[in-house]
Amino acid sequence: MKIPILRLGRILLVSIQDDLTDNDAMQFQSDLVERVAEIEALGVAIDITALDVVDSYMARVINDTACMVGLLGAEVVICGVQPFVAMTLIEMGRDLLGANCAFNLEQGLEILNRRIATRGDIHIDEDEDD
């Protein structure tokens, strides 16, 4: 199963519809990082609305993918985590650490756009002047 990677300007959208096998996951990750590098994507939205169950393996795949994309320098948002999925992930002691979460793709894109617009503005302390 090949996961389609859609382009929206400098943002990439991927939607995971089903559990991935080891090979699928590796293929997906390499496709995605290639594509991010190719178009110098600024953001990636990973939509998992269709996943009713996320086991420990899939959680790791999603986390790893988010971290890989983050290492390339793009922002990542994971969209559409289902309530039951959130509960089981936390109960398993897992989390989706590599990224922000958003309720749906629309909100995810909003967050991405905003993060991209304010990139580098990590004001821990604000300056008095300027």
Next chain:
Amino acid sequence: MKIPILRLGRILLVSIQDDLTDNDAMQFQSDLVERVAEIEALGVAIDITALDVVDSYMARVINDTACMVGLLGAEVVICGVQPFVAMTLIEMGRDLLGANCAFNLEQGLEILNRRIATRGDIHIDEDEDD
């Protein structure tokens, strides 16, 4: 004991009044995530003003709940941590990691509203002017 979940626009308020049993905690968590998903809540304020003691189990329940809600894409603020509770939590080596804290519900709502308005902005501190 059922914990009431109040709605205030796109924000949910929950107030934990007492220690929860295992079953209560699971029921509460599943009620809350369902409700967040249902109204696509943007923020959740968990008020624990009434808790004079938070043991290790309750700390985990609060943390897990905050993480679950975060996975769905909502902001979370924990309100009203009592001084003694703060001391014992830290002495136990526990923390409330999943969320920001606020002194009371009013401040919690303020923080939530501001976080929602600037979602995706990576500002840890807000600017004076916007």
